[in-house]
Amino acid sequence: MRHFILPTLLAGLLCACTTTPAGPLDAEARFDEALSVAASWHSQSKAMAKKVMEEYGPPDQILSDLLVWNSIGPWRKIAVWDTEDYGFSDRGGPDTLEQTLSYAVPRDKRKDLADFSDEISVSKEGDEVSVRGNSEALNFLVLNLAHEIVQGAKDPADARLFYDRVCQLSQAGKSSPYTQGLLFSPREQPLPPQL
Secondary structure, three states: OHHHHHHHHHHHHHHHHOOOOOOOOOHHHHHHHHHHHHOOOOHHHHHHHHHHHHHHOOOOEEEOOEEEEEEEOOEEEEEEEOOOOOOOOOOOOOOOEEEEEEOOOOHHHHHHHHHHOOOEEEOOOOOEEEEEEOOHHHHHHHHHHHHHHHHOOOOHHHHHHHHHHHHHHHHOOOOOHHHOOOOOOHHHOOOOOOO
């Protein structure tokens, strides 16, 4: 009898441990879950999360302090963090929005990009560039200027001056094509040489 009870008990335990995984959430459920998570975030982070969801739909990944979209629009990845609000800075608020492109950055241009802006990061392989800021418009501006640096059209000092001028014009109610979208196609960039 003991020989019969032990295998039956083990089989029952195994059946209880194996459950069918829940299916992926549909878009509406992900949207609702992301709104629920962001509801407890700091005000500027919450506003950024809502704005990105309005533009790109529900995120693909939802964590307590991070929302992530993968391969949407020109972006390889978009991330919105819950960051602490702070007063007005030269960029106007916390850097809650990171956007990543597939973009080849040659080794000899990486220092120039770092000299231009600390908001830019280049992947170790040099095949992605990310920018972290407080608006998509400013991220477009930084990336468009980074592209011009990589292409040799501007040096870091010229790009910083141009950035400051566009920001001043923006505060005066004027717009620039540099803040409206990418002025280049990131996928047309050649891959950096492998060393």
